[in-house]
Amino acid sequence: MSFWGHLDALRAVLVRVAVVVFVLGAGFFVAMPWLFDNIILAPCRDGFPLYRLFDWMSAHAGPLAPQDDAGGTFHVDLINIQLASQFFIHMSASCWAAAVCGFPLIVYMLWTFVSPALYEHERRGIRRAFFFGCLMFYAGMATGYFMVFPLTLRFLADYHISDAIPNTITLDSYMDNFFMMVLVMGVVFEMPLIAWMLGKMGILRRGFFAKYRRHAIVGLLVAAALITPTGDPFTLFAVFIPLYALWELGARLVPEETVDD
Numbered sequence: 001m002s003f004w005g006h007l008d009a010l011r012a013v014l015v016r017v018a019v020v021v022f023v024l025g026a027g028f029f030v031a032m033p034w035l036f037d038n039i040i041l042a043p044c045r046d047g048f049p050l051y052r053l054f055d056w057m058s059a060h061a062g063p064l065a066p067q068d069d070a071g072g073t074f075h076v077d078l079i080n081i082q083l084a085s086q087f088f089i090h091m092s093a094s095c096w097a098a099a100v101c102g103f104p105l106i107v108y109m110l111w112t113f114v115s116p117a118l119y120e121h122e123r124r125g126i127r128r129a130f131f132f133g134c135l136m137f138y139a140g141m142a143t144g145y146f147m148v149f150p151l152t153l154r155f156l157a158d159y160h161i162s163d164a165i166p167n168t169i170t171l172d173s174y175m176d177n178f179f180m181m182v183l184v185m186g187v188v189f190e191m192p193l194i195a196w197m198l199g200k201m202g203i204l205r206r207g208f209f210a211k212y213r214r215h216a217i218v219g220l221l222v223a224a225a226l227i228t229p230t231g232d233p234f235t236l237f238a239v240f241i242p243l244y245a246l247w248e249l250g251a252r253l254v255p256e257e258t259v260d261d
Helices: 003-040 049-060 085-101 103-117 120-157 171-188 191-200 206-211 213-227 233-253
Strands: none
Touching: 003 085, 003 103, 049 120, 085 103, 085 171, 103 120, 120 171, 120 191, 120 233, 191 233, 206 213, 206 233, 213 233
C-alpha cells in the first residue's frame, strides 16, 4: 500500500474507534444514574464490602483489626456548588466509563492496523502482552475501587484539624479523587508488564530486583502509608502487600537470559 493507502486505512480504524466510544458512551450516559447510586457512590455508605469486612474484623480480630471510629455508621454526603457540575460530570463519567470498558476493543482495532507489518513471532509476543496488560489493568482498577479509594475516603472524610470545622465534600472533589485513584492503581498494576518488556529489550536485568529489593520495600511502605494514613498496621499492609507482589511478579517475568551471574 502507498502512504495515502495506509492513511486511509488508519482513518477507517479511527472512525470505528470513535463509533465504538460514542455508542458505549451513549449507553453509559443512559445508565449513569444507576451506576452513580450503586457503584460510584457506594464507598460513601457503610454497606460497602470493605467496610463490612472491617466491622467483621473489629468483632473477631481484636487488636489486629483496623482501627476505625466510624464503626458501622460511616456515611458521606456530597454537595454540588456549581450550576453545571452535575451535567458535566454525567458527561465525563460516561466518556470515562466508555474508554475504560471499551479499551480492549479499541486496542484490538488499532492492532488490526499494525499487525500486518509485524512478523509472526512479534505478533505472538504482543498478543500475550495485550492480554496480560488488560488483565492487570482491570485488576488494578478493582484494587483501587475496592480497597485504596475507600480507605482514603474513610480516613479523610472523618479527619478534622479542628472540631469547629465540619467536612463538606463537593461532588467535583469526590469524582476527581475517585477517577485519579482508580486509574492510577490500574496504571501501577502494569509494572510487571513494563518489567517484562524492558527485560525483553535487554534493558532490565533480574539482578536489579535482587539488588534494590530492600530499597523497594522501604519505598513501597512509604507509598502505602501515604495512600492510607490511618495509623493501623492492617490498612498499611493491605495496600503494601499488593504493591510488593507486583514488584516480585515483575522480577519473575524478566527473562532468564538477562539474569546477572
